[in-house]
Amino acid sequence: MNDLEAYMTSSTHQKSGSGSASVERGEVYSDCREGMLESVTTLPLRHGGRVDTLKIGWRLTGPPSAPIVVALGGISAHRKVFAARGEDPNSGWWSEVVGVGLALPAEHYRILSFDYLGGSGATSGPKDGRDFPSVSTYDQGELLLRLLNHLQIDQLDAIIGASYGGMVALAFAEQYAYRVKKLVVISAADRTSPMSTAWRSVQRRIVRFGVESGKPERGLELARALAMSTYRSAEEFSSRFAGVAEVRDGRFVFPVEDYLMARGVDYARRYQPDSFLTLSESIDLHQINPDQISVPVVAIAVKQDQLVPAVDIQSMCSRLPNAHVHEISSVFGHDAFLKEHDALKAIFSAELPPTA
Amino acid sequence: MNDLEAYMTSSTHQKSGSGSASVERGEVYSDCREGMLESVTTLPLRHGGRVDTLKIGWRLTGPPSAPIVVALGGISAHRKVFAARGEDPNSGWWSEVVGVGLALPAEHYRILSFDYLGGSGATSGPKDGRDFPSVSTYDQGELLLRLLNHLQIDQLDAIIGASYGGMVALAFAEQYAYRVKKLVVISAADRTSPMSTAWRSVQRRIVRFGVESGKPERGLELARALAMSTYRSAEEFSSRFAGVAEVRDGRFVFPVEDYLMARGVDYARRYQPDSFLTLSESIDLHQINPDQISVPVVAIAVKQDQLVPAVDIQSMCSRLPNAHVHEISSVFGHDAFLKEHDALKAIFSAELPPTA
Numbered sequence: 001m002n003d004l005e006a007y008m009t010s011s012t013h014q015k016s017g018s019g020s021a022s023v024e025r026g027e028v029y030s031d032c033r034e035g036m037l038e039s040v041t042t043l044p045l046r047h048g049g050r051v052d053t054l055k056i057g058w059r060l061t062g063p064p065s066a067p068i069v070v071a072l073g074g075i076s077a078h079r080k081v082f083a084a085r086g087e088d089p090n091s092g093w094w095s096e097v098v099g100v101g102l103a104l105p106a107e108h109y110r111i112l113s114f115d116y117l118g119g120s121g122a123t124s125g126p127k128d129g130r131d132f133p134s135v136s137t138y139d140q141g142e143l144l145l146r147l148l149n150h151l152q153i154d155q156l157d158a159i160i161g162a163s164y165g166g167m168v169a170l171a172f173a174e175q176y177a178y179r180v181k182k183l184v185v186i187s188a189a190d191r192t193s194p195m196s197t198a199w200r201s202v203q204r205r206i207v208r209f210g211v212e213s214g215k216p217e218r219g220l221e222l223a224r225a226l227a228m229s230t231y232r233s234a235e236e237f238s239s240r241f242a243g244v245a246e247v248r249d250g251r252f253v254f255p256v257e258d259y260l261m262a263r264g265v266d267y268a269r270r271y272q273p274d275s276f277l278t279l280s281e282s283i284d285l286h287q288i289n290p291d292q293i294s295v296p297v298v299a300i301a302v303k304q305d306q307l308v309p310a311v312d313i314q315s316m317c318s319r320l321p322n323a324h325v326h327e328i329s330s331v332f333g334h335d336a337f338l339k340e341h342d343a344l345k346a347i348f349s350a351e352l353p354p355t356a
Numbered sequence: 357m358n359d360l361e362a363y364m365t366s367s368t369h370q371k372s373g374s375g376s377a378s379v380e381r382g383e384v385y386s387d388c389r390e391g392m393l394e395s396v397t398t399l400p401l402r403h404g405g406r407v408d409t410l411k412i413g414w415r416l417t418g419p420p421s422a423p424i425v426v427a428l429g430g431i432s433a434h435r436k437v438f439a440a441r442g443e444d445p446n447s448g449w450w451s452e453v454v455g456v457g458l459a460l461p462a463e464h465y466r467i468l469s470f471d472y473l474g475g476s477g478a479t480s481g482p483k484d485g486r487d488f489p490s491v492s493t494y495d496q497g498e499l500l501l502r503l504l505n506h507l508q509i510d511q512l513d514a515i516i517g518a519s520y521g522g523m524v525a526l527a528f529a530e531q532y533a534y535r536v537k538k539l540v541v542i543s544a545a546d547r548t549s550p551m552s553t554a555w556r557s558v559q560r561r562i563v564r565f566g567v568e569s570g571k572p573e574r575g576l577e578l579a580r581a582l583a584m585s586t587y588r589s590a591e592e593f594s595s596r597f598a599g600v601a602e603v604r605d606g607r608f609v610f611p612v613e614d615y616l617m618a619r620g621v622d623y624a625r626r627y628q629p630d631s632f633l634t635l636s637e638s639i640d641l642h643q644i645n646p647d648q649i650s651v652p653v654v655a656i657a658v659k660q661d662q663l664v665p666a667v668d669i670q671s672m673c674s675r676l677p678n679a680h681v682h683e684i685s686s687v688f689g690h691d692a693f694l695k696e697h698d699a700l701k702a703i704f705s706a707e708l709p710p711t712a
Contacts, residue, residue, distance in 0.1 A: 047608075134608060194597035194612045195590035201613035202582045206562060209578065213569040222565065226558045226582065234551035234665055241550035245641065252403075252490060254640055256550045257557035284610055285601065306662075309590055 032061045032084045036122055037150050043117075043142060047285065049133025056147055057122025062110035067157035067353045070112045070144065070180075071098060072165025073337070075279035076271065078121045079113045082106055096341055103345035104160065108355040112151075116164075117143050118278035126274030135282040137164075141172035148179060155179055157353045162186035162337035163308075164279065167286045173295040174288050183293075184351060186300040186337045186344075189312040190319070191287045196307040199230050200280050207273050216273040221264035223276065228263045229256075233304035233333035290319035297323040298351045300344075302336040304329065388417045388440045392478055393506050399473075399498060403641065405489025412503055413478025418466035423513035423709045426468045426500065426536075427454060428521025429693070431635035432627065434477045435469045438462055452697055459701035460516065464711035468507075472520075473499050474634035482630030491638040493520075497528035504535060511535055513709045518542035518693035519664075520635065523642045529651040530644050539649075540707060542656040542693045542700075545668040546675070547643040552663040555586050556636050563629050572629040577620035579632065584619045585612075589660035589689035646675035653679040654707045656700075658692040660685065 037056040044050045059079035062068075071081045073093050082092035082099045089095060098104040098111065115121025118135040123143070126132035148156070159180055161169030166188025173183050203223035210219015229237075241256035297320050301310035310327055317323040328343045330336035337344070393412040400406045415435040418424075427437045429449050438448035438455045445451060454460040454467065471477025474491040479499070482488040504512070515536055517525030522544025529539050559579035566575015585593075597612035653676050657666035666683055673679040684699045686692035693700070 193590055194593035194610075195585065195588075197597070197610050198585040198593060198612045198616055199582075201610055202578060202585070202616065205578055205581070205613075205617070209569075209571075209574055210565075213565075213571070215565075215569070218565060222558060222561055225561070226555075229551065229554040229558070232551075234549055234662075237550035237554060241553070244643075252637060252641065254550075254553050254557055256554045257561075260554055260558065261561070281608060285608065287600075306590070312594075 031063060032059065034059045034079070037147060039146065043139070043146075045133050046136035046138045047134040051117070051124050051133075053124070054143075054146070055122065055124045055128075056143055057115040058112065058147055058151075059114070060110060060112045060151070061106060063107075064110070066108055066110045066355060068110040068112060068153060069104070069352070070156055070159040070161075070169075071104070072113060072159065072161040072168050074163040074165065075116065075119065075276070075283065076267070077113075077116070077165060078119070079115050081111055081113045094338065096338060097344055103341050103348050104352075105355075109157075109352075112147075112153075112156075114143065114147055116140060116168075116279060118275060118282065120271045120275040125272075126278055127272060132274065132278055134285060135278055137167045137171035137282060137286045137288070138175065140168040140282075141175055144168070144172050145176055145179065155181060158182045158184060160184040160186070160348075160352075161188065163188060163334065164283055167283065167288070170288045170290075170293065170297075171286070173297075174292050177294050180295055181353070182351070183295055183297045184300070184348070185297055185313075187302055187305055187308045187313075187334055189308055190290045190316040191312075192284050193307065193309055193312055196230070197284045199226065199307075200284055203227055204277055204280050207277055211273060217268045220268040220271065220273045220276060221261065223264075224267040225260035225264035228260050230306050231333060231335045233306065233331050235304060236331040236333065239331075290316050291321070293320055294322065298347070299323060299325045300337075300347060301325055301327045302330050302333060303327060304331060304333045305336070307334040387419060388415065390415045390435070393503060395502065399495070399502075401489050402492035402494045403490040407473070407480050407489075409480070410499075410502070411478065411480045412473075412499055413471040414468065414503055414507075415470070416466060416468045416507070417462060419463075420466070422464055422466045422711060424466040424468060424509060425460070425708070426512055426515040426517075426525075427460070428469060428515065428517040428524050430519040430521065431472065431475070431632070431639065432623070433469075433472070433521060434475070435471050437467055437469045450694065452694060453700055459697050459704050460708075461711075465513075465708075468503075468509075468512075470499065470503055472496060472524075472635060474631060474638065476627045476631040481628075482634055483628060488630065488634055490641060491634055493523045493527035493638060493642045493644070494531065496524040496638075497531055500524070500528050501532055501535065511537060514538045514540060516540040516542070516704075516708075517544065519544060519690065520639055520642075523639065523644070526644045526646075526649065526653075527642070529653075530648045533650050536651055537709070538707070539651055539653045540656070540704070541653055541669075543658055543661055543664045543669075543690055545664055546646045546672040547668075548640050549663065549665055549668055552586070553640045555582065555663075556640055559583055560633055560636050563633055567629060573624045576624040576627065576629045576632060577617065579620075580623040581616035581620035584616050586662050587689060587691045589662065589687050591660060592687040592689065595687070646672050647677070649676055650678065654703070655679060655681045656693075656703060657681055657683045658686050658689060659683060660687060660689045661692070663690040 039054045043054045077093040115123035118125045159169040166185040206223045207219040210216045243255045245252040245254045301313035332339040395410045399410045433449045471479035474481045515525040522541040525539045562579045563575040566572045599611045601608040601610045657669035688695040
């Protein structure tokens, strides 16, 4: 493996004005390294095809002696799990849950993450060329393995994966049990539910229709609007969007429609249609073998999750050799992992390795 | 009102070879009249606009002395509730539930229905001209009133309405309590659930995107594919579509995706995008006042219905002066009314007016 990596002190850290790579206790959470691992070793992919010049964008925060945890989220997640000091506080995808004093206390753990293969971040993806191959969750696991080797991390204390990240955690653990002590899997199962595949396959066809019509961003807006509705629960929408329609440009617009389309437009500004297609498909291709996972698994299921029914997580856990399930109730449905700080704090503090 | 109505003996009846308008008992279900009521009286619409030359396509079956029941279904339903003898058995939209010896025994009731205003049938709709106005469920009720006046039916024994038809039944009863003795309302409430509005508003935007891109049928296919997923339950899809994806034209196609797209293509052949837009919007505009409905209401709620949550129907019934709810369990979700013959038979036989 031929590394052309560039370490960089986080811009945050520089902006914080400390000018030092090691800071005093209480501020160690801003000890943040980001890197790009570029390898000339080919990555053959599970469903065929390969990536010849693999790039992996990664980020590692926290004090050097702390337990090391990989945090992985949905297909729109990226290497910045939470914002370090001085960075835009909303720039981390898990900023309500991970950070100093939060459910996953960033001052007590080393937190590693990476941009997904096939996504819109620094890791290899469709932006590097047309016809990017289909990506398996096992391929993402292979990426993580290469990253651990590169960072000389022999064994992770835990992987905490939510949604797609939970699938990647399971795929990794099935292949490389000796490299991780424990999984915390939130709203993910051994395979996807056909109803959720239904919604995602319609989303992908909308995006492709947009691409074919010369308006890929319109397709992505609509697909994301649909996706947002599946991330939440009917209960939440009933309480938030009970208002009446208003007439705009001669047409009725409903409050929930307004919300979804705003989210869609925002998303289409930040993500690439081809990345969305790749990672959305990767969710539906996900299928691992629970019997083969010896690593202890703590699963968190959400009663109102439309995409990953709690019953599917229970079913997976009954096949995992070493697993137990926490079932929580949340009006945020599949998005509970982004929102339910208190419930997650209770589970993380009971299940994660203790810190000094 | 200036009627230019053409009565016709059903083609069925003619094909049956009896040549007679009245047949012996046991075959009276084929006593079938269809008509087109054309009126020069303007119909002003609840949300603004009007229809100047109102046409109503209707159909009435059954023996003249039997109790008279209006049967109304979803936005894709039409005047042919069930196929009379000699007609294509699948040409009625409620053919698994209504017919000789079925849950609603067509030999014992006069069954009236009509094509919805704004739909793809013989009744006035967007096919008559561009910019067809928004349609309220109250407007459909007004149509039914005019039809009853025309047919000289003073009072209906019941309206059985499912989905959109249930909303129309409620709107009619709120306005014209003296014209109907009872409502049987299946999977419909006093207003729509914001989650279902979310899914429908995305569907409408997909259709409009198709229209703007010069491919209205592609938009309608995708919208219908999405709609189909919301009509059923995760349980049903999990048991039907557990198979693996197959590669077609270099791309993975999932079993549930195949099913949904086939349904979408079939639908787009038979329905007009503008009709879909009009009636889909009409669902979301639906809002009636349960306090004002004195007619007895029997409501049927389906536990697995994603579009009309059972809790919304329970909530409506707590406000209706005279109502009770049957809650049933069905993997067919919102489509239970099309499929659950046995459950409906038990309820209909207990709740509908007895026959001679």
